[in-house]
Amino acid sequence: MSGADDRRLLLLHAHPDDETIMTGGTIARYLAEGVDVRVVTFTLGEEGEVIGDEWSRLIADGGADQLGGYRIAELTRALSALTPDGRAPLRPRFLGGAGRWRDSGMAGTPSANHPRALAQGPFDAVVAALVDEIVAFDPQVIVTYDNAGTYGHPDHKTVHEASVAAVPIARERSGRDYVVYESVTEHSALVAGLAAGAGRVPDGWRMPADGELPSYPDDEVTTEIDVAAFGARKAAGLAAHATQVIVAASGTEYALSNNILQPIFGHEHFIQRSPEFAPGEGRGTDLFAPVTRAVVSGATGGAAG
Template identity: 35%
Template structure:
C-alpha cells in the first residue's frame, strides 16, 4: 500500500444519516486528504417531512416516492459538498418506519425485505472498486429500530467480510477482491455524551433537549456499547451543521440538532465516537484515529 492515499467508506441507510452520524469525522478526514466515500443505501423516499418550514425546491413536488427521491438527491448533493466528500447511491427503496400495534407489513420490494445477498451485492462490488482501508456503519441494532438501519448494518458487515473473497459475489469483469482493514460502528448518541451535554446545559441555565431522552433510555435499560475510538472534530462542527441544514425536508434549523449552543458542545464534547468492531491489523485501544495502525501499513 506504500504511497496510496488513505480511503474511508461510510455506509448509511438514508440521505441525512451521513450528516447526523459521524459527519464531522468525515469532513475532518476529507480535509486532511483522505478519500472519503459516503454510501447511501436507499433514496429516503418514505421519510416524512420533519421540518415545518420546508418548501420543496422550485419545480419539484414531494407527494410521490419519485418526487421525494428527486428532492432527497438534491439535498444529499448539497450535504456531500458541505462535508467535502464523495457520495454513492446503492439504489434501494426506503422501507419506511412501521408504526402501530401490531406493526404493519413492510412495503413490497423495499430494502429491508430483499434477500441479504441481493442487497449486499452492489456494496461488495463498490468496496472492491473503491478499496477502502476503513469502513464505518451502524451496530447490529441499527442504532435505533428502523428496518433500513438494521439492514444497513447487515449489508455493510457482509460486504466487509465478503469483498476480499474472490469466490463470492463473482461478477464478470468486476473489480478484484479487496479486504478493508478495519470496521467501525457509529456511536452518535451515547449516554455519556447525553448526560455531559445535559448537565452543561442545565448548569448554564438553559433548557436541555436530552432530559426526557435520558430518562426514557434509563427506564428501558438500553445497554451501552463501548466506544473505543474518539475523534477530535470541534473544528468541523460548522461543516456538519451545513450538511444537516442541507437536508431541509428532514432537519429543522431551529430544532433538536441545533438545541445545544456550539460553544457548550465544543467545551463539553468536542469528539465523535466509534466502536472498533473488527480489525485485520494489530491495534491498541483506545484510539484517536480511525486509521490507527493503518498509516504505518500504507
C-alpha cells in the same frame, strides 16, 4: 502508507441526513486531511417526515411521493458543506444507483411492504451490490452501524447486516483486510451535551426523556474522533437537510421532526469491530490507526481481521 492520499474511507448510511447526523464531523475532518472519502447511501429516504409546510406535499403517504428526489439535492448540499474550501465537493453515491432500493419506513408501517423496500430484500442483491462497491473503491476503513441499527430502524439494521455479510466476501475477492467500525453515541458525551443544551431549548422543542436517545456505555467505545474544529461545517451540513433537520441558533444542537433536542458533538464515537480491538492500546483517536500499525509491523494488505 506512503501518505494521506493513499487513505480511503468508506462510510455506509441508510438515508440522506444519516451521514451528517452520525459522522458529519468525521467526514469533514478526513476530507480536510486529504483522505479519499466515499459516502454510500442505501436509499433516498422517501419515507422521511417533512418539517414545515413548504415541501410537505412531497411525502410518500398521500402526497406526490417525490421526497426522495428532493433529498438527493439536500444530500448534495450537505456533502458540499462538509467539503473543505478549494476541493471539489464530495458527491452523493447510492448503493446500486439512485432509487434502486427504497426507504422501508419503520417496522409495521405499510411502506415496509413496498416491493423495493430495502429491508424486504432480496438481501443477496443488496450484499452483492455492496461487495462490488467495496472492491471497486478498495478502502482501508469501513464505517457502518451497530446491530441495533442505531435506533431500530429496519434500514439501519439492513445496512449493518449487509456489511457483516459483504465484508468477508469483499476480503476474499480483493485480498485486503478491512478495518471496520460501527458509528455510535457515547453515553457520557450525550449526557454532557444535553446538560449544556438544557439552558437554551428553542421554543417548541423539548429535552429527551431518560433513555429516549440511544447511547453506548463509555467502556464499550473504542475510538473517539476529535471533530470540534469542524462543528460549523457539521451544523451547515445538518441545515442542508432542511426537510428533516432543524439546527438551533446556537449551532450546537439540532432536532428532527419530533422536536427533541440533540447535541452536535465535538467528538464522534465508534466501536472497532474488525480487527478485534485490544483494550490495552487505549481509546483510539484515528480511524486509520490500525492500518498504520499493520504497515509498521510489516503486514500486507492492511489490518488483520
